[in-house]
Structure formats: C-alpha cells, structure tokens
Amino acid sequence: MDTTAMTIVGLNGSPRGAESRTRRLVQAVLDGAKERGAQTSLIDVCDLDIEYCTGCSVCYATGECIHDDDFGWVFDTMLDADGIVMGSPNYINGPTAQIKALIDRMADAIHCQQFTGKYGCAVATAGGSQADRVAAYLNEVLTILGATSVGAVDAVLGSDASSLPAAELQAHALGARLADAIITKEVIPEQDAIHRAMRERMQWLVRAHKDDWAHQYEVWEQKGWDALP
Numbered sequence: 694m695d696t697t698a699m700t701i702v703g704l705n706g707s708p709r710g711a712e713s714r715t716r717r718l719v720q721a722v723l724d725g726a727k728e729r730g731a732q733t734s735l736i737d738v739c740d741l742d743i744e745y746c747t748g749c750s751v752c753y754a755t756g757e758c759i760h761d762d763d764f765g766w767v768f769d770t771m772l773d774a775d776g777i778v779m780g781s782p783n784y785i786n787g788p789t790a791q792i793k794a795l796i797d798r799m800a801d802a803i804h805c806q807q808f809t810g811k812y813g814c815a816v817a818t819a820g821g822s823q824a825d826r827v828a829a830y831l832n833e834v835l836t837i838l839g840a841t842s843v844g845a846v847d848a849v850l851g852s853d854a855s856s857l858p859a860a861e862l863q864a865h866a867l868g869a870r871l872a873d874a875i876i877t878k879e880v881i882p883e884q885d886a887i888h889r890a891m892r893e894r895m896q897w898l899v900r901a902h903k904d905d906w907a908h909q910y911e912v913w914e915q916k917g918w919d920a921l922p
C-alpha cells in the first residue's frame with residue numbers, strides 16, 4: 694500500500710491528560726508507526742462528551758444513536774483509520790469508565806463487523822498489577838469488532854517513573870509492528886478463525902432479527918452474506 698495514505702488513531706482512556714503514563718505509551722506506539730510512514734492522531738477520550746449507551750437498540754434499526762455527542766466523530770475517525778491503538782490505565786482491574794463508555798456505544802459496529810480489515814493493538818498501565826488484563830480486554834474488543842490485533846504493551850509501573858522509558862521502547866516497536874501488519878495485510882490464523890466465527894454468529898443474529906434491526910440487515914446485504922452452513 695501507499696504508506697503515506699496509512700492512518701492510525703490512538704485512544705487514551707486516562708483522565709490525567711499530559712500527566713498520563715498510558716498516554717505516553719499510546720504516543721510511543723504512534724511514533725513507531727509514524728517512522729513507517731503512517732499519519733497518526735491521538736484522542737484523549739476523557740476530554741470528550743460521550744454519553745452512556747442506554748440499550749435502546751435504535752442504532753440497530755437505524756444506524757443512528759439517540760445521543761448527539763462526540764461519539765459520532767470519534768467513531769468516524771476509527772472507521773476511516775487503518776489502525777487503532779487502544780490505551781487505558783487499570784482502574785480496579787478493568788479499563789476506565791470513560792473508555793468503556795465509548796466501547797459500549799459500539800454494539801452496532803460489532804453486529805456489523807465494522808472493523809473488518811483493520812489492525813490494532815493495546816497498551817495499558819497499572820500501579821501494582823493486572824495491566825495485562827486491561828490490555829487483553831482492549832485487544833479482545835478490537836478482535837470482536839473484526840480487527841486484527843498485533844499485540845500489547847502492559848506496564849506495571851508502581852509510583853516510580855523510571856520504568857516508563859523501557860515500556861515506551863516496547864510501545865515504539867509495537868507501533869512499527871502495527872504499521873508493518875497494515876502494509877503487508879498480515880493474516881494471523883488464530884484471529885482469522887475468531888473473525889470467521891464472529892461473522893457467522895453476527896450474520897445469524899442479524900438475520901434472526903431482520904424485522905427489528907433493519908439497518909444491520911441492510912449493512913450485511915451491502916457487504917454480502919457469507920455462504921453459511
């Protein structure tokens with residue numbers, strides 16, 4: 694691919710702005726990808742107005758959310774990107790509420806497997822433990838949206854800032870790996886199998902709700918249904 698056309702967006706779920714160690718890792722991933730020619734941008738999710746999903750299912754039927762907030766342009770930025778970097782600190786063994794609010798707004802995107810063909814990765818930091826659990830969750834979200842994850846950097850940093858540079862080096866290398874996967878359209882067989890199983894499940898679900906979920910049915914009509922058993 695023309696590497697100058699490659700775009701990667703990073704999402705930071707920490708509310709601590711410039712103080713955020715997670716943000717440093719997201720930025721390091723983007724810097725690594727930039728050296729491979731990617732155009733990059735970073736979004737601080739906590740600065741945005743992203744309402745909670747109400748579970749109303751209106752998006753399933755219409756493709757539109759009932760909320761008029763920042764979710765629309767953030768989601769469009771993700772849809773336009775070739776690569777997505779998800780980052781969050783560990784907040785009580787999970788991602789922050791702010792990035793979870795964003796994730797919960799993407800049930801329609803999961804049903805439609807809207808991130809098919811994209812690549813991603815995750816970074817997470819923690820004070821004492823379980824950064825790996827948060828990063829694994831963020832990567833799982835990317836995978837069930839249809840994207841291929843190329844890995845994670847999870848850093849347990851304590852209160853000592855001196856361990857951050859080593860994690861930043863890892864994140865920089867992960868960014869290069871992400872860009873290379875986009876350029877070569879890398880296929881990771883285990884994830885390919887998950888993607889096929891998700892497509893099958895989601896197509897079955899959308900067909901079963903054809904009368905109520907008109908938008909999702911229409912999306913699959915346009916994408917083309919797989920020949921399912």
Ligand SMILES: Cc1cc2nc3c(=O)[nH]c(=O)nc-3n(C[C@H](O)[C@H](O)[C@H](O)COP(=O)(O)O)c2cc1C
Nearest residue numbers: 707713714715782783784785786818819820821822
């Ligand atoms: C509300 C809150 C909950 C946290 N929960 C955990 C936790 O369960 N386990 C842990 O190891 N660190 C926990 N931490 C520490 C953060 O994960 C850690 O300091 C992280 O690096 C902060 O990232 P940031 O600098 O990007 O904001 C918590 C911090 C806060 C403010």
